[in-house]
Amino acid sequence: MLIFAALVGVAAEVDTSQVAAQELVKARIGLVRLPSNAPLYIGLERGFFRNEGLDIQLNFFDAASAVPVVVVSGDVDIGLGGLTAAFYNLAAKGGLKIISSTVREKAGYRLDAFLITTKAYNEGFQSWKDLAGKRVAITTVGSSYHLKFVTLAKKNGVDIAKVTFVPLQSLQNQAAAFAGNQVDAASLPALVAENFVKSGQGRLMGWAGDETPSQNGVVVASPATIEKRRVLIEKFLRAYNQSVALYYDSFLDRADERSASLAQQQMLETIARYVQSTPENLKSAMPYYDRQPEVDVADMSRQLAIWQELGMAPKSADIKTMVDLSFNHGTSE
Incomplete structure (x- = not known):
């Protein structure tokens, strides 16, 4: 029982x-x-x-x-x-x-980083004041990554009309374009950005939390x-x-x-x-x-x-x- x-x-x-x-x-x-x-x-x-x-x-x-x-x-x-x-x-x-x-x-926290490709940096693109005339990777037009760079350009007195934004539809494509030097700069998630810095393919130019808090x-x-x-x-x-x-x-x-x-x-x-x-x-x-x-x-x-x-x-x-x-x-x- x-x-x-x-x-x-x-x-x-x-x-x-x-x-x-x-x-x-x-x-x-x-x-x-x-x-x-x-x-x-x-x-x-x-x-x-x-x-x-x-x-x-x-x-x-x-x-x-x-x-x-x-x-x-x-x-x-x-x-x-x-x-x-x-x-x-x-x-x-x-x-x-x-x-x-x-x-x-x-400020003080790492979500997205601002990067310049090592190639572009070595060719003289070493400050965001030099953003005019450069190609910037974004996911889509109107994305938060687009906004970050618009805010960054305004902060540094750069005419947005002189920046070429390259929409790549996804973070994966954005990272691939950066790796292949098809663009000069990008804002990428911390994990991806740090891998580019470790591999020598990119130069870390700051964090969005410090540069463009939002x-x-x-x-x-x-x-x-x-x-x-x-x-x-x-x-x-x-x-x-x-x-x-x-x-x-x-x-x-x-x-x-x-x-x-x-x-x-x-x-x-x-x-x-x-x-x-x-x-x-x-x-x-x-x-x-x-x-x-x-x-x-x-x-x-x-x-x-x-x-x-x-x-x-x-x-x-x-x-x-x-x-x-x-x-x-x-x-x-």
Whole structure:
């Protein structure tokens, strides 16, 4: 009888777990496969999203400009991506709402680097004041990489009209063009940039966090999804905020580095698996997040103004209409 009871108990336990698995709600997330989405990967590994009853399906894209498009089309429920001219255009038309933030370019932290090819450097291109007449790799016209160089040019008094931007559609193509000296400069993720410096193919000319600090990424959803699947979004953001806080405490809170380092290795292994890299390579490439995700409305207004000046966003667009404050995230104006 005891054996029978034990078997029944095991069967009941299995049935319960199967029911729990069946009750998970699928949430489709659009993003680019980058270390900058590290908190999401950590949260998935720790089970934070599953604890909220969500079955997260990651949909990876080659460029950030693709993410808002699939959010508007309904191919994904939530997007984590960079702020692009395409994003601002879609949001201005009412197709997108910012519901939280992701990564920032912040002084002292390494997200994206500014590089000049060694060939161009040796030929005299050794300062950003010499940017005029040079070829610059970007993923797409209107991308966050495009914005970084526009901001950098303005900072150094360079006429944007005299810079040739070369859109290459993906980070992989951007890196290949840089390696082949088809361009003179590029902004690339820390991991890629450091490999170019180590190989002698590129010269590190600074970090975007120091040169062009900005709100770099946001969490977005369409108004239709917010209306129809609000509970799903709320559950996602609860787990996401928990993930970001753990990431911050483990990698960015420098008050207790010894304690944090004990948890870092396992998390680095998780991130490495998602971005197809190694923990060793990722150690120096952990970007900045606010511990409580905060939407920097003021900086996004600055970005929007640049795209408007370049004729790449409607003059009537207002960033405040693009942010949904009802999810109780922080804002900075």
